Amino acid sequence: MARTIIQLRISLDGVEPTVWRRVLIPGGFTLDRVHRVVQFAMGWGDRHLHVFDVEGVQYGVPDPDGLLDVHDELDVRLDAVASKGGRLRYTYDFGDWWEHDLTVEDEFPADLDTAYPVCTAGERACPPDDVGGPDGYRDLVAAVGDPAHPDHVAMGEWLGRAFDPGAFDPARATTLLRRMT
Known part of the structure; x- marks a missing residue:
């Protein structure tokens, strides 16, 4: 039997224009691996806590102190909680509170000549x-994009690198995804 591939569209809430990615993920991936796909495809640094919300049930890394009540993401496969047309919520960094909408766009058999996961499209950094x-x-974005902005220099120093909010390369994201397997 062929592996099922799930096509997800990952959209970051609260940011305009929208930052989004389209990824192809094996349905057998557990949610801990889906977390890593989101991190690599989006471009996050994986330095903060996260949680998945699927129809009101939360999944994440169990907290040994019991402060965060979640089901263990290692125990749940993507294909058990996601089906075509369905949605999952993913929150990253409880301080900055980045919410993501993960929409299941499609499901199909794996192409035996393709290595998964793959990022096929996306927009913006x-x-x-x-x-x-x-x-x-x-x-x-306002400060970096305007040399006359009062925080232009400070924000550039804080970043420590050039930053183009419009830049995104699906091939680079796929390269990073391949490193996780």
């Missing part, structure tokens, strides 16, 4: 970690 959520990201 992911915000940097620790920028301050959607409001902080709007401030960053």
Whole structure:
């Protein structure tokens, strides 16, 4: 029997224009691996806590102190909680509170000549970690894009690198995804 591939569209909430990715993931991936796909495809640094919400049930890394009540994401396969037309929510960084909508666009048999996961499309750069959520990201984009902005130099120094909010390369994201397997 052929493996089932799930086509997900990952959209970041609260950011305009929308930052999004389209990925092809084996349905047998557990949610901990889906977390890594989201991290690599979006461009996050995987430095913060996260949680999946599927119809009101939360999945993540169990907290040994019991402060975060979640089901273990290692125990749940994507194909057990996702079907065509369905949605999952993914929240990353409980301080900045980045919410993602994961929409199941399609399901189909795996192509035996393709290595999965794959990022097939997307738009715009992911915000940097620790920028301050959607409001902080709007401030960053305004400052970086305007040399006359009072925070232009400070934001550039904080970033420590060039940043183009419109840039995204699906091939680079796929290369990063291949490193996770």
